Amino acid sequence: xxxxxxxxxxxxxxxxxxxxxxxxxxxxxxxxxxxxxxxxxxxxxxxxxxxxxxxxxxxxxxxxxxxxxxxxxxxxxxxxxxxxxxxxxxxxxxxxxxxxxxxxxxxxxxxxxxxxxxxxxxxxxxxxxxxxxxxxxxxxxxxxxxxxxxxxxxxxxxxxxxxxxxxxxxxxxxxxxxxxxxxxxxxxxxxxxxxxxxxxxxxxxxxxxxxxxxxxxxxxxxxxxxxxxxxxxxxxxxxxxxxxxxxxxxxxxxxxxxxxxxxxxxxxxxxxxxxxxxxxxxxxxxxxxxxxxxxxxxxxxxxxxxxxxxxxxxxxxxxxxxxxxxxxxxxxxxxxxxxxxxxxxxxxxxxxxxxxxxxxxxxxxxxxxxxxxxxxxxxxxxxxxxxxxxxxxxxxxxxxxxxxxxxxxxxxxxxxxxxxxxxxxxxxxxxxxxxxxxxxxxxxxxxxxxxxxxxxxxxxxxxxxxxxxxxxxxxxxxxxxxxxxxxxxxxxxxxxxxxxxxxxxx
Amino acid sequence: xxxxxxxxxxxxxxxxxxxxxxxxxxxxxxxxxxxxxxxxxxxxxxxxxxxxxxxxxxxxxxxxxxxxxxxxxxxxxxxxxxxxxxxxxxxxxxxxxxxxxxxxxxxxxxxxxxxxxxxxxxxxxxxxxxxxxxxxxxxxxxxxxxxxxxxxxxxxxxxxxxxxxxxxxxxxxxxxxxxxxxxxxxxxxxxxxxxxxxxxxxxxxxxxxxxxxxxxxxxxxxxxxxxxxxxxxxxxxxxxxxxxxxxxxxxxxxxxxxxxxxxxxxxxxxxxxxxxxxxxxxxxxxxxxxxxxxxxxxxxxxxxxxxxxxxxxxxxxxxxxxxxxxxxxxxx
Ligand SMILES: Nc1ncnc2c1ncn2[C@@H]1O[C@H](COP(=O)(O)OP(=O)(O)OP(=O)(O)O)[C@@H](O)[C@H]1O
Ligand SMILES: [Mg+2]
Numbered sequence: 001x002x003x004x005x006x007x008x009x010x011x012x013x014x015x016x017x018x019x020x021x022x023x024x025x026x027x028x029x030x031x032x033x034x035x036x037x038x039x040x041x042x043x044x045x046x047x048x049x050x051x052x053x054x055x056x057x058x059x060x061x062x063x064x065x066x067x068x069x070x071x072x073x074x075x076x077x078x079x080x081x082x083x084x085x086x087x088x089x090x091x092x093x094x095x096x097x098x099x100x101x102x103x104x105x106x107x108x109x110x111x112x113x114x115x116x117x118x119x120x121x122x123x124x125x126x127x128x129x130x131x132x133x134x135x136x137x138x139x140x141x142x143x144x145x146x147x148x149x150x151x152x153x154x155x156x157x158x159x160x161x162x163x164x165x166x167x168x169x170x171x172x173x174x175x176x177x178x179x180x181x182x183x184x185x186x187x188x189x190x191x192x193x194x195x196x197x198x199x200x201x202x203x204x205x206x207x208x209x210x211x212x213x214x215x216x217x218x219x220x221x222x223x224x225x226x227x228x229x230x231x232x233x234x235x236x237x238x239x240x241x242x243x244x245x246x247x248x249x250x251x252x253x254x255x256x257x258x259x260x261x262x263x264x265x266x267x268x269x270x271x272x273x274x275x276x277x278x279x280x281x282x283x284x285x286x287x288x289x290x291x292x293x294x295x296x297x298x299x300x301x302x303x304x305x306x307x308x309x310x311x312x313x314x315x316x317x318x319x320x321x322x323x324x325x326x327x328x329x330x331x332x333x334x335x336x337x338x339x340x341x342x343x344x345x346x347x348x349x350x351x352x353x354x355x356x357x358x359x360x361x362x363x364x365x366x367x368x369x370x371x372x373x374x375x376x377x378x379x380x381x382x383x384x385x386x387x388x389x390x391x392x393x394x395x396x397x398x399x400x401x402x403x404x405x406x407x408x409x410x411x412x413x414x415x416x417x418x419x420x421x422x423x424x425x426x427x428x429x430x431x432x433x434x435x436x437x438x439x440x441x442x443x444x445x446x447x448x449x450x451x452x453x454x455x456x457x458x459x460x461x462x463x464x465x466x467x468x469x470x471x472x473x474x475x476x477x478x479x480x481x482x483x484x485x486x487x488x489x490x491x492x493x494x495x496x497x498x499x500x501x502x503x504x505x506x
Numbered sequence: 507x508x509x510x511x512x513x514x515x516x517x518x519x520x521x522x523x524x525x526x527x528x529x530x531x532x533x534x535x536x537x538x539x540x541x542x543x544x545x546x547x548x549x550x551x552x553x554x555x556x557x558x559x560x561x562x563x564x565x566x567x568x569x570x571x572x573x574x575x576x577x578x579x580x581x582x583x584x585x586x587x588x589x590x591x592x593x594x595x596x597x598x599x600x601x602x603x604x605x606x607x608x609x610x611x612x613x614x615x616x617x618x619x620x621x622x623x624x625x626x627x628x629x630x631x632x633x634x635x636x637x638x639x640x641x642x643x644x645x646x647x648x649x650x651x652x653x654x655x656x657x658x659x660x661x662x663x664x665x666x667x668x669x670x671x672x673x674x675x676x677x678x679x680x681x682x683x684x685x686x687x688x689x690x691x692x693x694x695x696x697x698x699x700x701x702x703x704x705x706x707x708x709x710x711x712x713x714x715x716x717x718x719x720x721x722x723x724x725x726x727x728x729x730x731x732x733x734x735x736x737x738x739x740x741x742x743x744x745x746x747x748x749x750x751x752x753x754x755x756x757x758x759x760x761x762x763x764x765x766x767x768x769x770x771x772x773x774x775x776x777x778x779x780x781x782x783x784x785x786x787x788x789x790x791x792x793x794x795x796x797x798x799x800x801x802x803x804x805x806x807x808x809x810x811x812x813x814x815x816x817x818x819x820x821x822x823x824x825x826x827x828x829x830x831x832x833x834x835x836x837x838x
Contacts, residue, residue, distance in 0.1 A: 315723060339725030353723050356716035358784050367713055368724045370706040377705045421724075 015042040015173035015205040016076040016093065018063065023072030025058055025229075027408070030399065032058045033069070034229040040222075042173075045196065045206040047216045047237065050226035051249050051440045052412025053399045056209045057178050059226065063207065064096025064176045065089030093173035099182055099411065099438070100351060101163050105152025110134050112151050113165045137165050142198050155301050157188025161195060174205040179411065181210060182438045185301050185466035186500075193219050211412075211440050213242040227251055246441050259449065260492070261476055262456045264293045269326070271460035272343075272429045274312065277321035281307035282484040285321070289429065289460035294451065296463045296475035299503050304484035305464040306348055309431040312462075313345050314338040325428055342428030344368060346418055346435060348464075354418050357407040361397070361417055362388045364406050369425040391420040396446055412439040419447060426454055431462045436470065448474055468496050536777045536789065536825075540796050543803065551806045559802070561683050567798040568691040569746045569762070573769035574776075574790040575698055576742030581773055582702070583735045584715035584782035585639035589628050590743045590769065591762040592650035597621040597740070598747030598757035599657050602673075605665045610672040613665065618744045624650065625740020629733035647766075654759035664756040676752035687749045694742065699787035711735060716783025771818065772797050775825045796821070 018040040025033040033055045040046045048056045061067045063074065065083030073080050076092055083089045086096060103112050110130060119129035134147050143161050151162055160180060167175055177196075181189045193215060200206050210216040217223070220237040225248045232248055240248075268291040277285040282304040289295055297305040310316040312323060314335045323330045325341045347353035356364055365388045366373070373383045385402055392402075395416040400409055409417065415438055422430055435451065436444040451474060455461050465471050471478055472492060480488040480502045488502040547554040573590050580587045597620035605613025632642045665673050676687040702708040713721040714728045722728050751757055776793025778785025797818060804814045 313723070334727070335722055336725045336727050345723055347723055352717075352719060354717075354720045356713055356720060356783060358716055358779075359712060363709065363712070367709070367721075367726075370709055374706045377707060379704060379706055379709060381704075 014203060017042055017078070018094075018174065018205070019075040019078070020059070020063065021073050021075060023059070023062055023069045023074070025055070025062065025067070026070045032229050033062070035072070036226075036229075036231045038224055038231060038234060040205060040207060042205055043200060043203050044221040045200045045208065045219055047220035047223045048207065048209050048226060049211075049213070049216065049223060049245055049249060052416070052438075052443055053410040054226040054249070055229040056226055057410060058229075060096060060176045060178050060207065060209060063089075063174075064094055066096055090170050090172070093171055094176065095167035095170060095172035095174070096176045097160075097163050097167060097178070097180065099179045101156075101159055103151045103159055103162055103166075105150070107151060108147065109145055109149050109151055109154075109162055110147035112162050113137065113147075113169050115166060117169060133169070134165075137168055140199075140202065141165065141168065141195070143195065155188060157184045157192055157301075160184070160188075160192055164195070164199070168199070168204070172204070174207065175199075176207045178209045179211065179438055180208065181212060181215070183434070183466070186468055188301070189215065211438065211444075213245050213441065217242065217245070225249055242441075249440070250442055259452065261294050261452050261474065262292065264290055264476060268292055270324075271326060272312075273322075273324040273327075275322045277308070277311055277323065278319040279307060279311040279316040280319070281316065282311055282481075285311070285486060287479060287486065289462065291458045291460060292455045293477075294455050294461040294463060294475045296465070296471035296478040297481055298468060298471050298478050298499050299481035301466065303481040303503065305481055306433050307484065308481070309345055309433055309462065309464060312338065312429075312431065313343055315345075339368070339427075344422045344427035344430050346422065346430070346432040348433040348437075350414050350418050350437075355406050355414060357405070359406060360403045361392070361400055361406055361409070362402040365391065365417055365420045365424065368421045372425050387424055388420070391423040392417070394423055395420045395450065396443060412443055415439050416443060416447070419450065423450065423454075426457065426459050429460045429462065430454060431464075433464045434466065435463065436465070436467075444470075468499060472496060472499070536775070536792055536796075540792055540799065543796065543799050547799065547803045547806065551803075553806050554802070557683065559806075561685070561688070563795075563798055563802055564688040564691070565685045566802075567794045568685075568687040569749055570765055570768050570772060570797070571691045571791065571794040572694060572742045572746040572749070573765055574772040574794050575694055575787055576739030577766070577769045577773045578776075578778055578785060578787055578790040579698065579702065579711060579735045580639075580739050581770070581778055581780065582715045582782060582785045583711045583732055584718060585632065585732055585735065586643060586770070587625075587628065587736060587739045588640065588643040588766055589624075589647035589650055590739055590766040591764070592647035592654070593621055593624045593628070593740050594743040594747040594750070594765075595654045595757065595759055595761045596624060596650050596657070597744040598751055598761065599654055599663055599759070601744075601748065602663050602665050602751065602757050603657065605669060605673075610665070610669040613669075613673075614748065617748055618741055621740040621742075621744025621747070622737050623740070625737040625743070626733060628740070629736030632736070633729040633732050651759060651763075658759055660759060662756045662758040665751075670755055673748075673755065674752050676749045687752065690745060690749070694745065695787055695791050698738070702787050707731070707734070712783055768797070769794075771822050774829070775821050777825065777829070779829050780826060781829070 020036055020038040023033055023036045024031065036059060048059060050056050062069050065086045065088045068084065074083060081092060089096065113134060114130050119126040131147065138145065143165065145161060151159055164175065181192055184192060196206055197219060208216065217237050217240060222234060223237045223240060224234040225232045225245065227249060270288050270290050273288045275286050285308055297308060299305050307316060311318060314333050314337065318333050325343065328341065330338055330341045362385060366384050373380050373387065388402060397413055397416050397420065400413065406414060406417065419435065436447050439447060451461055463471060463474050476492055478490045478494065478499060479486050480499060482503060490499055553559055576590060577587060597617045600620040601613045601617025604616035628643060628646050631646060632639050664670065676685065676690065678686055680686045680689050702711060710726050710731045713726055714731045718728050750761060772793035773790050774780055775796055776789030778789050800817060801814060804811050
């Protein structure tokens with residue numbers, strides 16, 4: 001019987017102590033991890049913090065067996081181990097949960113949890129036995145999950161629980177979670193944090209990467225700060241404040257003052273005018289944005305915020321309604337005509353909806369506005385390089401050259417590259433869906449100020465974010481959505497609690 | 507180390523340019539493969555490295571080569587065109603048929619127009635019905651072959667005797683003793699290679715194949731891009747058909763059957779990713795040359811040609827494995 005099966009069957013042998021000893025990871029000329037030494041005790045919640053590209057994900061992947069270190073070693077309970085693959089790591093009770101969930105959306109919760117570990121009798125599925133094991137897992141974690149629900153139809157926060165259960169079903173005693181809350185709304189976030197605390201209290205070690213400093217300081221027992229691949233400090237979480245963490249991360253004092261958006265001039269003209277827009281998911285959407293105006297869309301997940309953006313862009317077929325950009329009606333119902341008329345979207349999922357992972361940063365940034373830098377269909381590469389490098393500097397894209405493949409960028413830098421795409425040639429209406437997902441505190445402030453700068457230069461901006469705080473800080477006005485309709489409007493002096501109440505109950 | 511993005515990246519690859527060298531090797535490894543085979547044959551035979559043999563070699567590569575160039579564009583944009591050689595047959599037959607009434611020039615142009623039209627129709631069907639292109643073009647190829655039989659009543663068709671000589675043009679010698687077919691192939695590789703790597707249309711092809719949803723949300727008309735690719739593939743098929751006519755002096759409904767698969771094999775061996783979004787036209791050239799040189803080698807060394815198939819199959823497997831390994835490493 002294998003080790004995993006032993007663990008899976010006998011419930012809870014204690015989690016191993018993990019020791020990272022002198023680990024370095026080098027890609028070509030870049031040192032991504034530089035002699036990292038770290039000990040993580042059984043059952044603790046250990047947060048790894050740092051700027052975008054600091055090496056957090058890389059460290060997590062080394063511990064989770066997804067990549068092997070260039071030098072250094074990993075010890076479990078004092079025994080050196082070689083983790084050549086995630087499978088190896090799982091065999092030792094370590095599971096890596098990356099931000100892109102690995103669930104099978106078409107199948108049920110139980111099938112996903114038991115994936116590859118189905119009970120069977122002579123090769124035939126034995127559902128009743130699976131059910132018993134599933135209920136046992138629910139008992140151990142305190143989750144409430146419907147085993148028969150289709151995973152793809154569940155909110156992201158719940159899918160994350162499925163992924164955690166799946167790991168535990170494989171006997172995981174150590175969970176490495178890379179930005180687990182990045183894609184969650186405030187309510188889901190809170191739930192996940194509770195869940196994480198719960199399973200840690202029952203003896204599972206949690207190693208977590210996050211850019212939400214407050215929440216992570218509230219959750220973690222100990223904290224490690226990385227900067228440029230070097231371990232700067234490991235200490236009790238209670239020894240830090242968000243501000244002190246930021247200065248450790250960045251290596252200098254920063255003041256995170258967020259400017260309010262510039263006043264919209266009374267002379268500003270209407271940029272976009274939407275009347276009774278109707279798509280499969282949203283109904284009777286009407287609003288107007290003026291030059292320089294930033295409007296936030298708030299609401300729960302599934303309330304139709306992203307669908308409004310997709311509807312405007314023509315990505316979801318428009319069933320009724322009119323859209324005017326600077327007075328001219330957008331007649332054709334297609335993305336290319338919407339973009340030609342002056343709209344642009346930074347979509348929610350950079351991997352699925354936005355990036356060509358196998359292509360260079362330059363190609364990705366240039367993709368949205370190819371025609372602007374071409375001559376008779378020929379790409380003017382010099383101009384392209386110069387302009388892409390200009391906007392890359394504007395968004396503070398780090399650790400990459402123009403030919404770096406996009407897959408090799410850290411998550412936060414991918415997001416910055418995506419944002420850079422529309423800075424090349426600012427549109428009349430910029431729609432941003434989760435503009436700062438996965439970016440660090442400093443970069444977030446930078447993206448916020450870029451959005452404000454764009455607005456100051458006349459672009460109208462529509463912002464969707466699951467962080468209510470972000471929506472309020474950025475916007476002049478906030479529209480609240482529920483069940484595919486706009487139900488309320490607030491100005492920026494509104495209290496978050498009022499907006500939340502409206503989103504939930506109106 | 508954090509380097510800001512800079513217009514010249516020489517500095518960011520370090521003093522030894524290790525990363526760049528590695529990247530170059532990954533990119534051009536297949537060229538070394540071809541050179542190694544060429545070198546091996548040059549040493550082990552006296553006949554390989556003769557002008558006559560080399561000229562012959564390129565000429566033999568042209569038909570599959572032209573098809574492979576078309577297939578490259580299709581595969582990079584994320585579709586397969588299994589109807590390529592059926593299109594070849596119909597356009598070759600159409601060309602001859604037109605030439606019987608209107609002469610050589612009209613027939614020649616007619617063949618190319620037919621290829622482009624058939625390619626466009628294939629593209630429109632695949633794009634508008636959203637069927638999987640592999641199955642879709644397989645079905646369409648059966649229809650086109652049927653059409654070819656209807657057009658010819660199943661017989662072999664030839665151009666009228668007085669212009670038969672004009673149709674032999676591609677088999678004749680041009681500069682450097684190369685056949686005009688070889689020159690046509692070379693020009694096609696260069697033109698379509700430039701189109702893919704230097705134009706906005708080329709960028710769109712990569713985008714559509716690399717991530718169709720991302721391309722769409724960036725304002726690219728993904729359907730139009732793919733129809734265009736099928737049309738170009740149709741043109742390549744028609745050119746290959748004209749080369750075949752120049753050799754056989756005739757066309758028939760079953761001509762070139764199966765070569766579409768050889769072409770796809772060549773594309774893959776050259777290193778274009780079967781998953782789309784990755785690859786280059788010159789890779790098709792290298793892939794086809796590898797297949798042709800191996801065939802030539804078996805011939806010159808008088809090895810049993812049945813093993814040639816084993817070698818070819820193994821090469822395809824190795825190429826695909828290398829491709830998916832690359833992706834696995836990248837995405838880990
Ligand atoms: N396969 C690779 N080849 C080259 N460089 C890489 C590769 N993978 C990661 N890097 C580089 O290593 C650095 C650290 O990446 P990592 O993903 O660990 O950052 P991170 O701390 O998780 O950042 P983020 O907060 O943005 O997710 C980045 O500069 C990234 O570009
Ligand atoms: Mg990361």
